[in-house]
Amino acid sequence: MKRLLGIGLLACSIQLSAASFEYPLQPQAIAPDTFVLEGKTEDFSKENGGYIVNAAYIVTNDGVVVIDTGPSRRFGEQQRALIEKATGKRVIRVYITHHHPDHFFGNQAFADLPIYALPETIRGVQREGETFSNNMYRLIGDWMRDTSVVAPNQEAKLGREVIGGHELELLAFKGHTPADLAVFDHTTGVLFAGDLVFNQRAATTPHANIVDWLASLEQLLKLPFKVLVPGHGKVTQNDQPIAQTRAYLVWLQTILQQAAANGLDMNEVMATPIPADFKEVALAQNELNRSVAHLYPALEAEQLKPAKQAE
């Protein structure tokens, strides 16, 4: 009897743990034929399974176009199953906006399809994928089970292409990473900006070049979009998240440059007060700490270079 009870409990706990790896995917309609799976504005954790990112899809006459595949194999599989069930159509292609792990580790579930990305994104996944994978296993644990690195298998062709009645334009930018793909749907006016744009969530900078990033934001502002899908945070019908990301990056650049000029050490820079404008922005202090670690050493080294000799 005891043994039977034990087996029963074991079966029950296996069932429970299997059930607990369901991502709470709720498609939000943001424009005709267009849906977003909105992640939380949090850090990676074993609670959220890495669902801290926005993934999207466009339902065209020829099938469904997916933009970003999320943080794990499980995510990609659940995303694809949900899309195919909700739309009754097959996924026909995938775009990956950039090489960060929360955006492409679901690729495994789409490996039979063309997965497009910018060439430098493909190289980034090939170069850093294993390191990202180790990190992700550490951060989100069993959500990552059986996830492996699947690099995008097609180079994205820039410019416009009509797919099943949607005129999509692929645009290459840089600054958040060395290669940031934006997708602009001229048919609906939806701009999928990837991590060039954050909304009420502090920007991450492990591969950032802030000067390039600010230039890219200027270009994005010129596009006649009606709906803006940031990489993280809520979808909007205005350009406010671009303005916020720009203001945050300008502030970050300014404090880092001033600190380097004044010879501050990293801990002192991390203690810089967060301005009132960004107090409500999720993870502002965490990301400031990380950005100092990522970006400050180069600025300090710049400062220590001997002044150029007068000629």
Ligand SMILES: [Zn+2]
């Ligand atoms: Zn990113």
